Amino acid sequence: MPADSRLFEKSSPPFRAPKNRFPEDLRRAVRRLEGRPEPLDEAAGLLPFGIAPIDQALGGGLARAALHEIAAASEAEAAAATGFALALAGFSAPARAVLWVAEEMAHRESGAPYGPGLDEVGLAPEAVLVVAAAHPRDVLWAMEEALRCRAVGAVVGEIRKANAVDGVASRRLSLAAARHQRLALLLRARPETQPVAAATRWIVGAAPSPKRALSAVGPSAFAVRLVRNRHGRLGSWTLEWNRAEHRFELAPTHSQPVAAEIVDRPHSAAVA
Amino acid sequence: MSTDRIRRQWREAGGREEREGLAVVGKRGNVERLVAVDAAAEQRGLRGGLALAEARAMDPALVVVEEDAAADARLLEAVADWCQRYTPLVAVDAPDSVLLDIGGCAHLFGGEAALREDLLARLARFGLTVCASIADTIGAAWAAAHFSGPTCVESGKERDCLAGLPLAALRLPEETVAVLARVGLKRIGDILDLPRAPLAARFGGELLRQLDRALGREREPLNPRLPAPSYFTEQRFAEPIAREEDVLATVARLAQRLCGLLERRGEGARRIELALFRTDGAVRRISVGTARPLRDPQTIRALFGERLAALADAWDPGFGFDLARLAILAAEPAPPQQIGLGANDDPAALDELTDRLAARLGSHRVARLVAHDSHVPELAAAALSAQWSTARSENGWADFRRFRAAVALPPRPLRLLARPEPIEAVAAVPDGPPLRFRWRRALHEVAAAEGPERIEGLWWSEDEAPARDYFRVEDVSGRRFWLFRAGLYRDLAAPRWFLHGMFA
Known part of the structure; x- marks a missing residue:
């Protein structure tokens, strides 16, 4: 896939059905009322990873x-998951602000966002707004407010507290x-x-970086598991971050089976 | 004042209404002395400054309470805040006075005498015994209020009215008054006509300065407790309001008035404060900041809506508010078109979001990342309040990128701990990276390491820190950390290691 089609440069305008497509219009209205997601091909867009599987x-x-x-x-x-999330946020909104809302506790425990490091995952620090909140409830509120704002491209909400996001709260965000x-x-x-x-649920861990030179730290690598997916299969992959081009790549299969084994794992195993 | 405070407390706690005299005692030197007495005790001849033992002998039934200077100061500040309903210029004059500059305000209350009556009546309802006087100078008003002079010193008559008052009315240190008394100077009138030079030589410049101030020969500035806002407007209610919707509707109405004024002057508000005067005398202050000059009443109302929602139960309306005042504490020039275009403008939308978040969560919690020109990692980037850092500038990151490209800066972590956390590390060679380390009780085996990157401490600064050798390490399961050893190896007996950040 060519690199330029991978990113959606501009968001599509809010949906307006053409007047002459009445049944389609009605179907969408019903879908919207029921809160079901738009069928994928009609949604604002998809964000391809550029990795076939x-x-x-x-x-x-x-x-x-x-x-x-x-x-x-x-x-x-936590840093690996953060990097993965921020990279996705960066893809989705190249020209617009990214809001990183977090509990203050998360900043204390896992470290605060560090501008020079954000640059490394392809997210311009000047486009990032860091919001701290004392309570998970406030994080959810701030996320919802931010989703409504025209100038925001993506919202990352970090909640450490276990079981702080229930079905209702996540459904509101989803809608x-x-x-x-x-x-x-x-x-x-x-x-x-x-x-x-959520539409998808991922579990992201760190993976040993490919050793391209003797005893040096290679590019960041992620062990990514897709454990829930409303629209398709599950899977698990090892990704590498390409620092120069700011995109993910599938880790090459080495002579030692680092990645190959995981790719073929059945879905049930991935869920567990 | 202290006795009033204690009586108020008793009344709130459940009606301990005593006839006996009440006195507050505190240690002065080595002796327990009376600090304040109430009217009943005063009738029995007790005065402040009397030793407690003596007072007990004079009045065995005297009720004695330990002094609490902090509580008195709080009460005085609360009274000063409450006095803001008369004028924005209110100063606290410790330990027991409040100064009000009512210039230009008195006519709103039906004249000076009527204002004084209103003030005394309201304060008496709170259970406070207050003396108040109005004069042209702070000194004259203070003297008249403290030494039962006339309630209203007419303009130009300061000299006549001060002449009969004791010298202590000039706000002089006790020693000066005592020395003056020893030479037979007891009343202000005694020194009014004395030659100035010998007086100053003998008793110090303070005496003449206070005299000049009281007589209006020297200007004395009032030091207001809270800065006077450039714009404010208020609404009084015959019937107190308590509901949140009513308060917000009032805010919208007041904002409407202020915004008209702002528009005429071509300004917008950056910081707005709402002061709510509760019927029982407490004053609630709620303020919101904005990221860009604002003069839209509905937006102002919405911001206060967020603020009230964040306060939830903490803004206790009690029996309601009888006065609401909206003040603009900081205003900035705003060209008229800026606000008109706001609706279609992305930065404006972002600023609106920032304001809403800041109103609810607090201004310091909504931040933008800013690069600083520093080689020390924790100083190289900072999160500054988004409302006060400019949205559209690149905040120093272009310079940082140029610098990084020029010196081929090694990668920086994605998340940085606020304070480097000490770790136990074992290194293979003294100067090398650690082999394994323990962080937050978990042991990490290092699989790969890069470094060192030496970062010098701030050797020019007072709190000089040692140089650090940073290593980027990866443990066997692939987690990447940023560690450093504090100090050069040769200078240290036992090297100390810290974990500073995490890489993606």
């Missing part, structure tokens, strides 16, 4: 106007994301058991 599983790419949950595999891997055609990402410090109304 992942895009296939997602039915073309990550739904842009939806809520996605990204959990760190463990607390020590707000769909209505305003913006990407909403929920970042968790560890995998949650509580069900969340």
